[in-house]
Amino acid sequence: MAHEMSGEELRRYREQRGMNQQALVGWLNERLNRRYDRAKISRWETGAERIPQIVAGALKTATEPVGIPAAAVRAAPVVFCAANQKGGVAKTTTCVNVAWLLAQSGRRVLLIDCDPQANATVHLGVDPHERELAKATLTHALKASRPMKEFMTPVCDGAFDLLPSSISLAAADRELLRQPNGTLILRAKIAQLAGLYDFVVLDCPPHLGELTVSVLNAADQLLIPTQTEMLSMMGIPQLFETIAGVRELVNPRLQILGVLPTMYSPRRLQDETVMKELRELAAAEQLRLFSPVKRAADYSKSVMAGRPGLAYNPNSAGAESFREIADSLLALAGEEMRHGA
Structure with a gap:
């Protein structure tokens, strides 16, 4: 046979x-x-x-x-990502704060910065240049045969772990195209983490290149953050097409957790107009529309402090929205544990 x-x-x-x-x-x-x-x-x-x-x-x-030992049963982590091909929609802010909330619930959490701009890395007080010199970034983890765990760095006083990014990741789009099954490497690397983490949070780059496709190939749950502006909404239909292709060919388990309106100002007519269209979109696609995140200075200040906004101020605007997302992920993880039992 x-x-x-x-x-x-x-x-x-x-x-x-x-x-x-x-x-x-x-x-x-x-x-x-x-x-x-x-x-x-x-x-x-x-x-x-x-x-x-x-x-x-x-x-x-x-x-x-x-001579081959029996397999140990190790639960795979729930892999969550936030994606939108438009930049400036609070993807990083969302990932950092959701990771913090999951960690505060007692879960073992890893945040992987998949953006060459390294916004999540900087947000959490880690110097991308230092990590690059130490050969301890996502770029090196994707290329190395060493275990993924060796590339992690604890953040927020050890609350959760970070796999940092740096500008060297910018070349990965081209390199992934040249490799057979290149967009599956991240998925294979994350598979190594079974039993080590309960949640893996992936922060995407602001475009639909090979890196973002790699993230979608690896993810279980996708959140779509969108600023309450027309330009931000315009990229969502193309993202839907990419998701459909990923589901059909590679990752049928990928689900859309919902849509998160961000940088919302209820006093602006444009924001209210876009919120109406988002409600219609969510209803038509049968998606959850999370509570909008209002504009707030706390998140900019938290970057300077090298901490998530909700660690800096637990009552920041948008705290309710991020808690809704974290609670949804915790509920999904609980369902997976029950089905696997």
């Missing part, structure tokens, strides 16, 4: 058994009389090379007596 195994399956198989790549190399070489190395395992896991049937067969028929 022919045996097939994807790169993501191989990585999950290895990680579930507590094996690093070198341990797997040693087992395969001894059992199959081959001379594989870690680089070969890495190419298999990222999809750059097809996994030989003899390797897939050996792994799928292996049991503890021949």
Whole structure:
């Protein structure tokens, strides 16, 4: 019988058994009389090379007596992202504050900054240049064979972890295009985090390039923040098309959590007009429309303090909206645990 195994399956198989790549190399070489190395395992896991049937067969028929430990059951984290191809719609503010609220609920949280502008990294008081020199950014994590956990840095006095970004990530769009299954690498890397985090929050760049597609391929839940301006709303239909393509071809589990109006001012006629259109859009698409986030100075001040706005002032404008989002994610995580039990 022919045996097939994807790169993501191989990585999950290895990680579930507590094996690093070198341990797997040693087992395969001894059992199959081959001379594989870690680089070969890495190419298999990222999809750059097809996994030989003899390797897939050996792994799928292996049991503890021949040296492969049994798999440990480790829950996958809920992966949440905020995306809109327009910039300046409070994606970063949303991700940082939702991550903070999830962490305050006692959950283990990782925020991954997927934007080359590194806004989330700076917002949380981390210097992107220093992380780049230390080779400890998302760019390096995507390219390395080392475990993802090695690239994290604690933020907010250890409340949650951050995988920082830097300007070097700007080249990733081109590099991902050149690699086979390049937009699945982030998804495969996040799969390594099963059992380590309850939630992974992904902050997207402000365009629909390969990085954003990588995020959508990896995500379970997508929030669409949109400023209450016409230009911000105009990008939503194109985002819907991208989501539909991702669901059909790669990630059928991707769901839209809802739409979040931001930078809302009830005194402005334009804002009220856009809010009316957002209500109609949400009703037509059967999406949840979260309470709008009003304009507030606290969020700008919190960036200077290197902390989330709600850590700086728990009663900031928009606190209710961010709590609604965090509560929705916590409820979804609870449902997944019940279904998995």
